Amino acid sequence: MILHLRHARGLDRDEGRVRARAAGEEANELYPGQPWSEVEPRVAGDWRRVRGGSPLSWAQVRGDAHSAWQVASLQQGDCLRDHAPVVD
Numbered sequence: 244m245i246l247h248l249r250h251a252r253g254l255d256r257d258e259g260r261v262r263a264r265a266a267g268e269e270a271n272e273l274y275p276g277q278p279w280s281e282v283e284p285r286v287a288g289d290w291r292r293v294r295g296g297s298p299l300s301w302a303q304v305r306g307d308a309h310s311a312w313q314v315a316s317l318q319q320g321d322c323l324r325d326h327a328p329v330v331d
Contacts, residue, residue: 259295259304263308265293266290267310268311268315271316271319283308286308
């Protein structure tokens with residue numbers, strides 16, 4: 244198999260999305276049991292500090308952070324096992 248790397252500009256965007264996902268996961272541990280509506284302003288406020296060299300704005304990575312936060316919430320609730328239903 245041959246892998247083709249994207250242009251460096253695309254990699255910068257990917258790095259920003261990875262950082263946003265990490266921030267979402269970490270927020271789940273920092274603010275356990277709180278809904279996303281209360282957690283998001285805190286994560287958004289930290290975005291300038293944690294984004295590194297990423298050119299992406301919070302609006303562009305919000306979905307990535309939210310998705311990671313949701314997955315981390317499900318993992319904590321033990322809802323990601325095959326024999327357990329996913330509960331909202």
